[in-house]
Amino acid sequence: MTYFSDKNCSKTSFSKKNMLCLGIESTAHTFGVGICELSRGKIKILANELDTYKPKLGWGIIPREAAEHHKRVKEEVLERALSVADVELRDIDFLAISRGPGLPPCLNVGMRFVKELAEKCKKPVYGVNHCVAHIEIGLHSTKARDPVVVYVSGGNTQIIAFVANRYRCFGETIDMALGNALDHFAREAGLPMPGGPEIERLARKGKHYVELPYVVKGMDLSFTGVLTAALRKLRSGCNLCDLCYSLQETCFAMLVEVTERALAHVGKNEVLLTGGVAANKRLQEMLAIMCKERGAKFFVVPREYARDNGAMIALVGLLMARSGASVLRDFTILPRWRTDEVEITWR
Numbered sequence: 001m002t003y004f005s006d007k008n009c010s011k012t013s014f015s016k017k018n019m020l021c022l023g024i025e026s027t028a029h030t031f032g033v034g035i036c037e038l039s040r041g042k043i044k045i046l047a048n049e050l051d052t053y054k055p056k057l058g059w060g061i062i063p064r065e066a067a068e069h070h071k072r073v074k075e076e077v078l079e080r081a082l083s084v085a086d087v088e089l090r091d092i093d094f095l096a097i098s099r100g101p102g103l104p105p106c107l108n109v110g111m112r113f114v115k116e117l118a119e120k121c122k123k124p125v126y127g128v129n130h131c132v133a134h135i136e137i138g139l140h141s142t143k144a145r146d147p148v149v150v151y152v153s154g155g156n157t158q159i160i161a162f163v164a165n166r167y168r169c170f171g172e173t174i175d176m177a178l179g180n181a182l183d184h185f186a187r188e189a190g191l192p193m194p195g196g197p198e199i200e201r202l203a204r205k206g207k208h209y210v211e212l213p214y215v216v217k218g219m220d221l222s223f224t225g226v227l228t229a230a231l232r233k234l235r236s237g238c239n240l241c242d243l244c245y246s247l248q249e250t251c252f253a254m255l256v257e258v259t260e261r262a263l264a265h266v267g268k269n270e271v272l273l274t275g276g277v278a279a280n281k282r283l284q285e286m287l288a289i290m291c292k293e294r295g296a297k298f299f300v301v302p303r304e305y306a307r308d309n310g311a312m313i314a315l316v317g318l319l320m321a322r323s324g325a326s327v328l329r330d331f332t333i334l335p336r337w338r339t340d341e342v343e344i345t346w347r
Contacts, residue, residue: 019093019321020046022081022117023314026110027102027130028155029053029061031070033081034311035092038318043140046085048304048311049077058187067105074113081310089121094327096317099127100334101155107333115331124327126317130308131156131339134301135167136319137312138274142299147270148263150255150287151339152277153308154179154194157221158339159258161266162347169340170265171219171258178251179277181223185247188231189240199244200280206245210238216254219261226250252283256290263296274301276308319346 018039025032032050036043053069055061082088097114100107118125135149149160149167157178159171176184179196186195191202212229215222230247234240259271271291273284278301291298305312323346 019318020087020091021094021096021126021314021317021321022089022092023096023098023128023310023312023317024110024114025050025098025130025308025310025313026070026106026113027098027100027308028106029066030308031073031077031110032308032310032313033077034309034314035081035085035087036311036314036318038322043315043318045311045315046087047081048309049081049084050309051077055193057192058190060183060187060193061103063103063105066103067109070106070109074109089117092121092123094124094126094317094321096126096128096313096320097328098130098133098313099328100130100337102130102333102335104333104335107335111331111333125331126320126325127328128313128316128320129337129339129342130313131158132167132342132344133312133316134274135160135272135339136316137305137309138272138299138301140315141302141305142272144270144272144297144299146268147272147299148259148266148268150259150271150273150278151275152178152255152273152283153275154183156275156339157223157255159219159262160339161262161268162344163266165344165347166342167339167344169338170262171221174217174220174222175224176227178223178255179275181227181251182247182277184227185230185234189234194276196277196280199248200282202241202244203248203282204245205241206239206243208239208242209249210242210246212246212250214250214254216257219258221254221258223251248280248282252280252286255283256286259287260290260294263294269296270299271296272299272301274306276306278306279303322346
């Protein structure tokens, strides 16, 4: 769903002073339910409950298994969120659902669940872009106002800036996302999932840099060659800690380079790091150094909101409602919904 009106959407009024939105996230391994409140013009997060599917050692996400996990936990996660927020379902003014991008089996669980809830409590639903939600939760939780956004997660790697009513991509991966590359390496190395934190932990013990391909193509990035080379060296007996250190240093340096050029190109003076990989301290350090050298301010989304979560979906639901955006009538998923396909009506 785009945020402008079409035959599948209709407008809803926004006249109450206090409004509650319940958001559901189910794009990949995490099923989350968040509740946000708009009161006196300010948005407050009341609840952010989740449950994450964990594949067996050596495996990545198996979409059908993840979807079955979401089916099992959805009611319990919902009840926890309502309890933490101290509200009942009937108190909710509208619902929001992460419509994409993501894994179709997982997205379908969330979409069916929100449709059931909408029919049960007779509330309107907003379809939220998962990537946009990561950006907005970063803006909400920091003092960033108009940053270049470094969005890095298991499924996405994009350098973004707000221009002409959209979050435009000024650089992105041309193959696999950075988080996916780190997870793939971790699985091959026999590390538990998610792989990023394990690689970060071992990288601190690395003492020697191992030469790996550095692949920046214009403003875009490629991680498949870096991953292939790292796996080849792993199988040849290279020290795992050194490889983790080298993999991080190479991939993060590529990301910082493109971010710095985007910062210069769009003329902004802020950088916001968001998404699951944003929790990595070394990536934060490298971006902070670059920003300091350029005289730019650096912001990082808090760890609790870096991962996939329902609060960010509820937040965008409130923003959409406040701006008079169209509500969802066509309950279909959009697995390949790009960040820059969304018209931002609230900025």
